[in-house]
Amino acid sequence: xxxxxxxxxxxxxxxxxxxxxxxxxxxxxxxxxxxxxxxxxxxxxxxxxxxxxxxxxxxxxxxxxxxxxxxxxxxxxxxxxxxxxxxxxxxxxxxxxxxxxxxxxxxxxxxxxxxxxxxxxxxxxxxxxxxxxxxxxxxxxxxxxxxxxxxxxxxxxxxxxxxxxxxxxxxxxxxxxxxxxxxxxxxxxxxxxxxxxxxxxxxxxxxxxxxxxxxxxxxxxxxxxxxxxxxxxxxxxxxxxxxxxxxxxxxxxxxxxxxxxxxxxxxxxxxxxxxxxxxxxxxxxxxxxxxxxxxxxxxxxxxxxxxxxxxxxxxxxxxxxxxxxxxxxxxxxxxxxxxxxxxxxxxxxxxxxxxxxxxxxxxxxxxxxxxxxxxxxxxxxxxxxxxxxxxxxxxxxxxxxxxxxxxxxxxxxxxxxxxxxxxxxxxxxxxxxxxxxxxxxxxxxxxxxxxxxxxxxxxxxxxxxxxxxxxxxxxxxxxxxxxxxxxxxxxxxxxxxxxxxxxxxxxxxxxxxxxxxxxxxxxxxxxxxxxxxxxxxxxxxxxxxxxxxxxxxxxxxxxxxxxxxxxxxxxxxxxxxxxxxxxxxxxxxxxxxxxxxxxxxxxxxxxxxxxxxxxxxxxxxxxxxxxxxxxxxxxxxxxxxxxxxxxxxxxxxxxxxxxxxxxxxxxxxxxxxxxxxxxxxxxxxxxxxxxxxxxxxxxxxxxxxxxxxxxxxxxxxxxxxxxxxxxxxxxxxxxxxxxxxxxxxxxxxxxxxxxxxxxxxxxxxxxxxxxxxxxxxxxxxxxxxxxxxxxxxxxxxx
Amino acid sequence: xxxxxxxxxxxxxxxxxxxxxxxxxxxxxxxxxxxxxxxxxxxxxxxxxxxxxxxxxxxxxxxxxxxxxxxxxxxxxxxxxxxxxxxxxxxxxxxxxxxxxxxxxxxxxxxxx
Ligand code: SF4
Ligand code: SF4
Ligand code: SF4
Numbered sequence: 001x002x003x004x005x006x007x008x009x010x011x012x013x014x015x016x017x018x019x020x021x022x023x024x025x026x027x028x029x030x031x032x033x034x035x036x037x038x039x040x041x042x043x044x045x046x047x048x049x050x051x052x053x054x055x056x057x058x059x060x061x062x063x064x065x066x067x068x069x070x071x072x073x074x075x076x077x078x079x080x081x082x083x084x085x086x087x088x089x090x091x092x093x094x095x096x097x098x099x100x101x102x103x104x105x106x107x108x109x110x111x112x113x114x115x116x117x118x119x120x121x122x123x124x125x126x127x128x129x130x131x132x133x134x135x136x137x138x139x140x141x142x143x144x145x146x147x148x149x150x151x152x153x154x155x156x157x158x159x160x161x162x163x164x165x166x167x168x169x170x171x172x173x174x175x176x177x178x179x180x181x182x183x184x185x186x187x188x189x190x191x192x193x194x195x196x197x198x199x200x201x202x203x204x205x206x207x208x209x210x211x212x213x214x215x216x217x218x219x220x221x222x223x224x225x226x227x228x229x230x231x232x233x234x235x236x237x238x239x240x241x242x243x244x245x246x247x248x249x250x251x252x253x254x255x256x257x258x259x260x261x262x263x264x265x266x267x268x269x270x271x272x273x274x275x276x277x278x279x280x281x282x283x284x285x286x287x288x289x290x291x292x293x294x295x296x297x298x299x300x301x302x303x304x305x306x307x308x309x310x311x312x313x314x315x316x317x318x319x320x321x322x323x324x325x326x327x328x329x330x331x332x333x334x335x336x337x338x339x340x341x342x343x344x345x346x347x348x349x350x351x352x353x354x355x356x357x358x359x360x361x362x363x364x365x366x367x368x369x370x371x372x373x374x375x376x377x378x379x380x381x382x383x384x385x386x387x388x389x390x391x392x393x394x395x396x397x398x399x400x401x402x403x404x405x406x407x408x409x410x411x412x413x414x415x416x417x418x419x420x421x422x423x424x425x426x427x428x429x430x431x432x433x434x435x436x437x438x439x440x441x442x443x444x445x446x447x448x449x450x451x452x453x454x455x456x457x458x459x460x461x462x463x464x465x466x467x468x469x470x471x472x473x474x475x476x477x478x479x480x481x482x483x484x485x486x487x488x489x490x491x492x493x494x495x496x497x498x499x500x501x502x503x504x505x506x507x508x509x510x511x512x513x514x515x516x517x518x519x520x521x522x523x524x525x526x527x528x529x530x531x532x533x534x535x536x537x538x539x540x541x542x543x544x545x546x547x548x549x550x551x552x553x554x555x556x557x558x559x560x561x562x563x564x565x566x567x568x569x570x571x572x573x574x575x576x577x578x579x580x581x582x583x584x585x586x587x588x589x590x591x592x593x594x595x596x597x598x599x600x601x602x603x604x605x606x607x608x609x610x611x612x613x614x615x616x617x618x619x620x621x622x623x624x625x626x627x628x629x630x631x632x633x634x635x636x637x638x639x640x641x642x643x644x645x646x647x648x649x650x651x652x653x654x655x656x657x658x659x660x661x662x663x664x665x666x667x668x669x670x671x672x673x674x675x676x677x678x679x680x681x682x683x684x685x686x687x688x689x690x691x692x693x694x695x696x697x698x699x700x701x702x703x704x705x706x707x708x709x710x711x712x713x714x715x716x717x718x719x720x721x722x723x724x725x726x727x728x729x730x731x732x733x734x735x736x737x738x739x740x741x742x743x744x745x746x747x748x749x750x751x752x753x754x755x756x757x758x759x760x761x762x763x764x765x766x767x768x769x770x771x772x773x774x775x776x777x778x779x780x781x782x783x784x785x786x787x788x789x790x791x792x793x794x795x796x797x798x
Numbered sequence: 799x800x801x802x803x804x805x806x807x808x809x810x811x812x813x814x815x816x817x818x819x820x821x822x823x824x825x826x827x828x829x830x831x832x833x834x835x836x837x838x839x840x841x842x843x844x845x846x847x848x849x850x851x852x853x854x855x856x857x858x859x860x861x862x863x864x865x866x867x868x869x870x871x872x873x874x875x876x877x878x879x880x881x882x883x884x885x886x887x888x889x890x891x892x893x894x895x896x897x898x899x900x901x902x903x904x905x906x907x908x909x910x911x
Binding site: 002003004006055063066068071072074226241249633634645648689691 | 804812814815816817818820821822824825831832842843844845850851852853855870872873874875877880881882883884885889890891894
C-alpha cells in the first residue's frame, strides 16, 4: 500500500498538542522575508520556544513544500546576533556604541524628535521607508501617515520605484489592475478547480520565478504546470534552468526587452495571429498600436536586442498559438528607464492574444476581500489633502498620483530633496525593514552621504544592519514572523499569521505601529493592541470579509469567490458595468490616462542611457554590459547573510561571466575581481558559466558580511562588494518610474594587493566617496542626448 | 511495513536544484557543516550540438540517509520528500514506485537501505 501520512499529525485544526509539543497551523511571511506566505506548522515546546517547522500539507498554496529559507528558520530565530532590546546611540554615528534603553524611553526620544521636526519644518520633513514588499507593507505607511502625519512613505530610495510599481502603475492606467499568471492559485482546490486549464505556453520575461517568487507568485507552480504539459518561452540574458527547458530561449542584451516586445507584437499583428474577437470587444486603440509597431520588424529588434530575428518570430508565433498562453513577468521589466512603456507593450501583447481573464491565462489580481494592506493603507484617513499635495515627486511624476497602489513618495526625488533642500528640507528618516546602503537604493555611496545629513534616524530591524550602525540614533528590535500576530492580505487567500513565541523585547511591526501611533496621534489613532489593529484592518476590507481576525486565526485562511471573466461580469468597475476599470472600459493599447498626464500614450522602446549603442565612447573604456539583481535560493536581497547554512551553500558574492570573458580579462573561477565603472567599483568572486553572453556579466546584489567588523570604515564590508557602487539614482523613465539597475556598463580586472589598498568601505566612509558628478534631475541633465521626441517635451524640474 | 521495502523515487527531469531536500535533511538529522544526507549533483549547463541545453540536477542520497526512519514510523514522509519544492520525490514500496516509472521518463528509484 502506498505510504499514507498519519492524519493525526497533519490536521486541519489551527492548533493541537503532540506529546510535549504544541503544533500551530499558520502561515509564514516575514521576517525573515520573501514575497510569499507559505503554510507552515510551527512546533513549540512548553516554554513557548519554537523547536521545529514543517510545511503544511493541508495548505494548498504550497502543498507542504518549503524553500530552504523557511526550512532553516530556527537558525534565523535563534541567531545570537538578533536585536534584543531598544538601543540608543552612545558614540558617534558609525562607531557602533550603544546604550540599552526601555521601549518607554525609546518612545520618549521618538516623540521629542518628531514633535520638534513637525513644529520647525512640518510633518512632510519626516520620511518613512521600508524595503521591498514584505510583512510591513502596511505598518510603515501607517506609521508615516498616522504617526508622523507625513505623506512621504517610500521604498528605501528605490530608484524609479522600479520594483513591481511601474507594472502596477501602468496596469492601473491601461487596464485598471495588475494581471498575473493563473496557476489556479485563486482557489483552494488548485489545479482541480473547475474550468482551470494549464496554459499551452508561459512566456517568462524579466525574472527567474523559481528563485524570485515575485509578486506573490510561488515560482515552482510553473514546474507543476510543466509537468502537465505547459511549454515555456523564456527571455533572459542568462540561461536559467527554466530557459534550458524552454521551447525557445531568447538571450537578449539586458535592458532591451522593450524592443523585443514591440517586435513580437509586430509579428503577431502582421501575421494576423491575434484574437480578433477580444480585440474588437475589449481593446481600445488597436489601429494606433498596429501603426506604432509597423516599423518594429524582428530584424530591427535583432540589432538592438542581439536576439536573432527568426527566434523572435518563432517566439511570437508560439505565444500567439497558445490557447491560452500566459505571461510571467518580473522586476527586470521595471528596472530600466523604459520600464513603463515596456510593461505597456507586454500588456498589449497579452491582450491582443486574448489571454486576459481566461483560465490558464492572466488574471486580474486583487487583494482578497478588498483588504488592501499595503502602501495606501491609512493615507486618506490620516493625511489631509493639503499634506497629500506635498508628497515628494508628484509634481514631475503625475502617474504616482494616479495609481492607488503606487502611493509612494518618489525615492530619487527624496534623495535630491535631501541634497538640495528643495522644495523643502528632509530632517528625519524612519527605516523599518530596509537596509538601503546594502541594496534597493542605487548609488549606495551617494545615499550614504544623504542619510548622514539627517537630524534623526530610527532603524527598526531584526539584525544590526550596516544601515543601523552607520546612521541610527535609535535602533528598535523587530519580531520575526513566528513572534507576531498578523495577516497576509496580498492576493489570495487571506491568511492568518499567528504568534507562537517571543524574543526578548522584540515587538512585531503591528505592535510598533500601535506603540508609535498611539503615542504620537492618540486622538485619531484608536487601536491600542496589535489585535485591535488587526480587527480594524479586517473591518476596513472593502468587500466585507466574512470573518473577524480572531476567527481567521482559527480558519487559518479564507478564499473569496473568484469567477473567470470578471470584466464580463461587471466585477471590476465601481459602477458595476461590464468592462475594465479604465476610461474606455477596455484595455487601452492607446492609453487615455497617459495621454491626459502628458506621457506617451503608446508603448515605445527606450535604449538604456548607458550602453554600447547609446554611449559607444564610454563603452570603449567600459566594454562589458553589467546586469545585476538576480536572486539565489539562499538569500532574499540583503537578508540571510548571517545564517551559517546559507553561507555554506553560498559563501561569497558571485559575478557570473562566460569563460571567454574570464580568459579575455585574465581571471578564472574563484578569483576576486574588481567591477568598475564611472561611478565606483566593488569586488566579487568570478563564476565562469557558459550561460552568459561573453559581452555581459551578471553581478550579485545585497551583500554584506555580518562576520566582519561593524564600526566604520567596515560597516560589515557593505560597500566592498556592493554592486550599487556602480548603479544610478535620478536616471529614470519619462514618467519617473523605471531605473537602469539591470543595464550598466563596466570593466573588470583582477584584484591584487596593489589595487586593493583602498577598499570601497574606506573610500566611502572616510575618503568622501568615489569622485564623479552625481546626476541630478534638471533641465540640462539626463535627457540632453536621448529621445526628446518620445518624452513629449517633459522636463525634470521641481 | 518494513522500511527495507521502501525506496525513494525522484523524477529528476523536473528537479530544479532548489536545495530544499538538502536543507530539510540537514535540519532533521542535525548534520554539521559539510555533512549531507542527500546531495544535489549537477550536470551542465552544456550546449548540445542541436543548440538545446543539457541542464540536469540529480539528487543523490548519501550513506547518511536513513530514509528518515524515525519520521516514517510516526507516519510522516521523509522530510526531503515532504518539502521538495518541485514535488518530484516520492517515498513508498518499490513495486508501487516501479509502476510510476512507465509514464515518468527521466526518473530513478533509489534503494537506500
Ligand atoms: S517562499 Fe520560502 S521563505 Fe517564503 S514563505 Fe515560502 S517557504 Fe518561506
Ligand atoms: S530520506 Fe531523510 S535521511 Fe534520506 S535524504 Fe531524505 S531527508 Fe535525508
Ligand atoms: S527539493 Fe526537489 S526540486 Fe529541490 S533540489 Fe531537491 S529534489 Fe530537486
